[in-house]
Structures are given as C-alpha cells and as structure tokens.
Amino acid sequence: MSHLDDIPSTPGKFKMEKSPYVHNRLRWHFSLAKLTFWSFIFLGLIVVFFFRSPSSNPLLQDPSRRSLRTYNWGGPAWEKQVRSSARIRSRNGFSVLVTGAAGFVGTHVSAALKRRGDGVLGLDNFNDYYDPSLKRARQALLERSGVFIVEGDINDSVLLRKLFEVVAFTHVMHLAAQAGVRYAMENPSSYVHSNIAGLVSLLEVCKSANPQPAIVWASSSSVYGLNTKVPFSERDRTDQPASLYAATKKAGEEIAHTFNHIYGLSLTGLRFFTVYGPWGRPDMAYFFFTRDILKGKSIPIFEAANHGTVARDFTYVDDIVKGCLAALDTAEKSTGSGGKKKGPAQLRVYNLGNTSPVPVSDLVSILEKLLKVNAKRNIMKLPRNGDVQFTHANISLAQRELGYKPSTDLQTGLKKFVRWYVSYYSGGKKAAG
Numbered sequence: 001m002s003h004l005d006d007i008p009s010t011p012g013k014f015k016m017e018k019s020p021y022v023h024n025r026l027r028w029h030f031s032l033a034k035l036t037f038w039s040f041i042f043l044g045l046i047v048v049f050f051f052r053s054p055s056s057n058p059l060l061q062d063p064s065r066r067s068l069r070t071y072n073w074g075g076p077a078w079e080k081q082v083r084s085s086a087r088i089r090s091r092n093g094f095s096v097l098v099t100g101a102a103g104f105v106g107t108h109v110s111a112a113l114k115r116r117g118d119g120v121l122g123l124d125n126f127n128d129y130y131d132p133s134l135k136r137a138r139q140a141l142l143e144r145s146g147v148f149i150v151e152g153d154i155n156d157s158v159l160l161r162k163l164f165e166v167v168a169f170t171h172v173m174h175l176a177a178q179a180g181v182r183y184a185m186e187n188p189s190s191y192v193h194s195n196i197a198g199l200v201s202l203l204e205v206c207k208s209a210n211p212q213p214a215i216v217w218a219s220s221s222s223v224y225g226l227n228t229k230v231p232f233s234e235r236d237r238t239d240q241p242a243s244l245y246a247a248t249k250k251a252g253e254e255i256a257h258t259f260n261h262i263y264g265l266s267l268t269g270l271r272f273f274t275v276y277g278p279w280g281r282p283d284m285a286y287f288f289f290t291r292d293i294l295k296g297k298s299i300p301i302f303e304a305a306n307h308g309t310v311a312r313d314f315t316y317v318d319d320i321v322k323g324c325l326a327a328l329d330t331a332e333k334s335t336g337s338g339g340k341k342k343g344p345a346q347l348r349v350y351n352l353g354n355t356s357p358v359p360v361s362d363l364v365s366i367l368e369k370l371l372k373v374n375a376k377r378n379i380m381k382l383p384r385n386g387d388v389q390f391t392h393a394n395i396s397l398a399q400r401e402l403g404y405k406p407s408t409d410l411q412t413g414l415k416k417f418v419r420w421y422v423s424y425y426s427g428g429k430k431a432a433g
C-alpha cells in the first residue's frame with residue numbers, strides 16, 4: 001500500500017481523538033513555518049552570493065561584457081557639464097564627441113582640440129584592459145583643461161542618443177576600441193564587442209542624428225596583414241589579416257563603407273602605425289620594455305625566421321594628433337539627415353605612419369641609452385599570434401590631402417616618453433602591471 005493511500009479524501013469521515021490531532025497539527029504548522037522561513041533565508045543567501053561573487057557573476061566573468069556594467073549618467077547637472085564641455089569657443093570651431101577620450105590617443109586629441117577652441121566631449125568606459133588608474137590620471141588632466149568625460153560604453157545606444165539630444169555634434173572622433181594585436185587570442189569577443197558591435201552602435205546613432213556629424217575614426221596599420229609589398233599604400237590589398245584585431249579593424253572599414261553608401265555619412269578611417277609617446281599604453285612593447293629594463297627584468301625581443309629583423313614604423317603621438325586634426329578639418333559634411341541619404345558623401349582612408357621603420361632591437365638600444373641601463377635581452381622567435389614582421393607606411397596620400405608631415409624621429413620621441421615615464425611613476429604611482 002502506498003503512503004498516499006493513508007491520506008483521507010474526505011477528512012471529516014475520520015473520527016480521531018481531538019487533542020493529539022490538534023497538537024500534531026500545531027506542531028506541523030510550526031515546522032512548516034520554520035521550514036519556509038529558513039528556505040527564504042537560504043534562497044536570499046544564494047541570490048546575494050550570486051550577485052556579489054566575481055566568479056559567478058557572468059557580467060564580471062566575461063571580460064568582453066565588463067563594459068556593459070551600468071554607469072551613472074543623466075540629470076540636469078550632468079547635462080550642464082555635457083553642454084559646457086562641448087561648447088565651441090572659437091570662430092568656425094567644431095563640437096566634437098571623442099570616444100575613447102581617456103585612452104592614449106584620445107587624451108592627446110581631446111587636449112589639442114580643446115586648446116584650439118573646439119568644443120570637446122569625451123566618452124569612455126574605463127575598462128580594465130590595462131591599469132585604469134592611468135586612464136583616471138588622463139581624465140584628471142583633461143578635466144583641468146575643461147574636457148568632461150562621460151562614463152559609458154559605445155554599445156549603449158540610449159546614452160549615445162541622449163548625448164546627441166543634448167549636443168548637436170558637428171564631428172565624431174571615434175577612438176574607442178579594443179586595441180592590441182596579441183590579446184585578441186586571449187579575449188576575442190572583446191574585439192567583436194568594441195570594434196564591430198560598438199562601431200555599428202555608434203554609426204546607427206550618427207546616421208539618425210539631425211544634423212548627421214562627420215566621423216573620423218581609428219583603423220590600423222594591421223589591416224595590411226600578410227601584405228609583403230612595402231611601403232604599404234592605401235591601394236594595397238588588405239584582405240589577409242594576421243590577427244583578429246586586424247580583422248575587426250578591416251571589418252570596420254567595410255562597415256564604414258556601408259554607412260557611407262546607405263546613409264550618406266561622411267567617414268574617414270585613419271590607419272595608425274604603432275603610435276607611441278607620453279601617456280602611452282602599458283600593453284605596448286616600448287612601454288613595458290621601459291618598465292622591465294628599469295626593473296632589471298629580461299625583455300622578449302622577437303625575431304623572424306633565419307634571424308630576420310622585426311621592425312615597426314613607430315609614429316610619435318603628436319604627429320598622429322596633427323593627422324587626426326587635419327582629417328577633421330578636411331572632412332566634408334555628411335549628406336543625409338534623420339537616417340535618409342540625400343546625396344553621395346565623402347569616404348576616405350589614410351595611412352598615418354612615420355615612413356621610417358626601425359628594428360625592435362634598435363628601439364631597445366635607444367631605450368638603454370636613455371635609461372642608462374643595459375637591457376637583459378631575450379631573443380625569441382616571432383610568435384604566431386598575430387604579429388607581422390614589418391610595417392612601413394607610404395604617407396603620400398595623407399601628405400597630399402591632409403598636409404600630414406610627421407616630424408619626430410624615434411630617438412626624439414622616446415626621449416619625451418622616458419621623461420614622462422620617469423616623472424609619472426616616480427610621483428608615487430606604481431609601475432603599470
């Protein structure tokens with residue numbers, strides 16, 4: 001007989017002694033209440049643990065989703081700051097939204113625009129791809145010159161639409177991106193998130209804005225990939241990317257073409273060649289070589305097969321800034337409005353390099369002299385993780401159309417970088433990890 005058979009279908013039919021029944025029922029109710037109470041406590045603890053624990057919160061677990069965390073923005077005081085930062089203070093000045101403003105190039109470009117009287121509003125998600133305290137220090141620097149950085153992600157279209165509601169930006173300088181060639185193997189989705197989804201989200205908002213802004217954005221020398229014809233010209237093939245980073249930048253160029261074609265957005269892509277300088281990125285070789293040489297740690301120097309030289313067309317950040325400003329100055333207006341194309345619009349791509357590649361081992365020699373410390377060189381085979389052997393820009397197009405003329409050689413530029421590095425990290429800041 002199953003225990004279910006014990007339960008009366010019509011309870012009244014049973015004649016039971018009163019007191020034990022009442023007593024049992026009370027006890028049963030009391031236990032049920034206790035059980036319910038403790039179940040709630042237990043469930044509550046699970047919920048608290050889930051949201052607090054970094055290892056179980058999917059938002060914190062997946063680094064590509066770090067930037068989806070919520071930010072505080074909005075309100076009259078915030079809007080006032082946005083408006084004031086974007087206010088044009090010179091005749092014929094621009095009102096520019098700079099994405100990635102707390103980044104390396106973003107900080108330099110924002111400061112330069114502000115200096116000449118343009119209105120500048122920054123946007124940055126302050127992710128932790130590298131030491132966020134360096135981004136905060138750059139933010140503090142910009143704040144002192146009147147540039148406000150909104151904290152938020154380019155994938156947040158509600159925020160982007162709000163920014164365009166508050167300010168009629170004439171230009172967007174789009175520098176927010178997931179950078180770094182080798183990190184793409186560690187965290188591929190962060191590249192898709194920022195360099196593809198983020199770009200589309202931004203262009204979607206730009207195309208619907210009225211007036212539509214002109215957009216200048218950072219592509220990369222890495223789009224030349226396995227191309228062996230040097231120097232790299234904008235006419236050369238870019239269909240052999242060697243890293244996912246390069247592939248997402250190349251995809252960006254195609255996406256730019258689409259938005260230009262369908263919506264009449266004015267778009268200029270700038271292929272930066274290994275940009276370096278003060279306030280640089282700690283994930284780049286010149287930066288962490290400096291840190292490790294000073295610490296007495298050995299540095300891995302890549303060489304190609306058969307002791308082949310690995311070289312880069314290192315470009316100083318001030319030269320890049322001049323190229324960015326020239327691209328903004330020569331950008332024609334977008335032709336569409338409210339999501340509708342009215343006529344053909346400008347679509348451009350330029351190399352911004354230095355036109356003089358330097359072997360990585362020479363970069364190390366320059367650093368040794370500047371730091372007055374011998375490096376512990378660890379010569380290694382160029383890993384197959386996205387690095388290419390050689391980059392060299394042909395800049396004649398940028399020279400002709402933007403008046404771009406780089407003027408800083410590696411020796412001079414590194415001297416300025418080292419001076420900044422030593423003063424920044426001796427001012428109580430720990431060397432970037």
Ligand SMILES: O=C(O)[C@H]1O[C@H](OP(=O)(O)OP(=O)(O)OC[C@H]2O[C@@H](n3ccc(=O)[nH]c3=O)[C@H](O)[C@@H]2O)[C@H](O)[C@@H](O)[C@H]1O
Nearest residue numbers: 179180181220221222272273274284285300301302360387
């Ligand atoms: O132009 C670009 O579009 C890209 O430039 C930059 O990439 P890269 O040119 O690869 O710079 P970076 O890592 O500083 O390596 C410099 C050199 O040191 C060599 N290198 C590197 C690491 C190492 O441990 N050892 C080494 O020899 C290495 O082989 C290379 O020859 C940006 O990071 C990237 O975001 C993108 O903007």
